[in-house]
Amino acid sequence: MDSVTSPLRRVGRAVSRVRVVRGRPRSSPRPWKTPLKDPSLRRSVALFRAFLREQEDPEACYSLLARDAVDQVEACDGPVAGRTVLDVGGGGGYFTEEFRRRGAHAYLFEPDPDELGEKPPDGAVVADGYLLPLRDGVADVTFSSNVLEHVSDPETFLSELARVTRPGGLIYVSFTNWLSPWGGHEWAPWHYLGAERARARYARRTGRPAKHTLGENLFAVHIGSTLRQVRARDDVTVVSARSRYWPFLAESVVKAPGIREFATWNLLLILRRCPT
Helix, strand or coil: CHHHHHHHHHHCCCCCCCEEECCCCCCCCCCCCCCCCCCCHHHHHHHHHHHHCCCCCHHHHHHHHHHHHHHHHHHHHCCCCCCEEEEECCCCCHHHHHHHHCCCEEEEEECCHHHHCCCCCCCEEECCCCCCCCCCCCEEEEEEECCHHHCCCHHHHHHHHHHCEEEEEEEEEEECCCCCCCCCHHHCCHHHHCHHHHHHHHHHHHCCCCCCCECCCECCCCHHHHHHHHHCCCCEEEEEEEECCCCCCCCCHHHCCCHHHHHCCCEEEEEEECCC
């Protein structure tokens, strides 16, 4: 158990209800033709094409997304090699493994064992993002990709991310807002006509029930209210608020009330933990 318990001693003491998962190495991700650090339309098109193929080729989709996300972290805060990174709600561990490939001490915390899949990263922890089994300030980078729309109390979730981040550390949070064309997830864009109608249409079309239910595991999170909550906090400062996937005007679109709720698609918040 040394390979599992040693990382946990590094990042904090696990409580008795937490389960540690011993995983297996994932196969190497498929190479992608588009340069991952290209901040142009080519990058956005590559990501969009990957999303369209998510169901048939999730390995390629999420491996590309993970590489792109870690690029964004390094662009804000320098190389992650040697740093302690917490991946909160990271599902199958694609982000965790990409951080590790770049030399970070990365650890996955996921509340749903089913989301870990068949090959979770070694040492993955089944834990609630509202109450992480960690000491204060253990992480250099706390990372959460597309999780905020799945928690009923985003403000408390953000408080926990801030708590486990060291003073001066970085917090990466992205989420798909409700009024985005993808806000309804698998039953988008029909969520604009109502969640129940959209879910019913999905079931008729696919012959199976939708994974997400509004008010249970998917919540209507909005950009304006989230920005107001974050800017009112005294434990973090906002480094950047931008559209995660836009190739241009990524910060400008977020500054336009009303329009941003539809046009941003996915909000990326880069936060810095305050020194005190």
